[in-house]
Amino acid sequence: MSNRRNVYFFHPRNKETNAAVKPLQELAVKYDFTVVEQSKEANIIVSIGDDGAFLQAVRQTGFRDDCLYAGVATSEQLNFYCDFHINEKEKMIDAITSENIEVRRFPVLETTIDQETTFHSLNECLVRSALIKTFTMDVFINENHFETFRGDGMVISTPTGSTAYNKSVNGAVVDPLLPCIQISELASLNNNNYRTLGSSFILSNEHTLTLKLSNDNSHYPVIGLDNEAISTKHVDQIQVRLSDRQVKTVKLKDNSFWQRVQRTFL
Known part of the structure; x- marks a missing residue:
């Protein structure tokens, strides 16, 4: 941390939040950090809010892999991405x-959509029909056809995203x-015409998942990336893989991923 001294605070720009963040900015200055106004000048980015705010902070600052992200919660709700609470200044100082x-x-x-536009996400990519009806996708693992899916859609998640939407549809x-x-189905049809694996499955970072939409679809799927939907029109193919980049975050030594899982769900 000694050579990471430029801090950017990501938070809603309103009177109430500005007042809550000001003591944190003063605390940073007291301990020889420099508070900057532009995220591109920072090597530490601090989100103020909940897990949704953290996801937005990462997205709006470009999924940078050359800086550290830290989450500061403002509510009493449990958070996966926030190691600190805004009232725990002693903990931050320590x-x-x-x-x-x-x-x-x-x-x-x-x-990657239609081999043209690439997006990143920290939790998951959600693909589902924009209409209130099932739709069909051919599922490929690398170049090999795996199954033909018909149903409401699919959730493709990272390990950290496995505790979010993925878990709600019985993923691991x-x-x-x-x-x-991890790939988890949303209400798949299994009958004489369509047959899917029927359970979540996991692919290593060596593999690419490709979803090819059938010609009988409206080709207007909803594609959700974390807590944000992207605008799409005609879509034929969606490819998902694990990126080479990683998001680095501050972690307290007594707050591991599995400790978070325990306190949230058990």
Whole structure:
């Protein structure tokens, strides 16, 4: 941390939040950090809010892999990406002064639409019909046809995203130390015409998942990346793989991924 001294605070620009963030900015200056106004000038980016705010901070600052991200929660809700609470200034001081922190590396999804436009996401990529009806996709693992899916859609998640939407559709919780992606079905049809695996499956970072939409679809799928939907029109093919980049975050030594899982779900 000694050579990472430029801090950017990502937060809503309103009177209430500005007042809450000001003591954190003063605390940073007191311990020889420089508070900057532009995220591109920072090598530490601090999100203020909840996990959704953290996801937006990473997205709006470009999934940078040359800086550290840190999450500061403002509500009493449990958070996966926030190691600190805005009222825990003593805890922040202790982390700064005693170096009671580590660097955690989160895998990032890379989604390419029609081999042209590429997007990144930290939790998951959601593909589902924009209409209230099932739709059909041919599922390829690398170049090999795996299955023909018909249903509401699919959730493709990172290990850290495995505790989010993926878990709500009975996907597995995956250790983020494993570089992989998980594919979970949304209400698949299994009958004499369509047959899918019927359970979540996991691919290593060596594989690429390709979804080819059938010609009988409207070709207007909803594609969600974390907590944001992207605008799409005619889409024929979606490719998802694990990106080469990683998002580095501040991690307290007594706050591992599995400790977060335990306190959130058990």
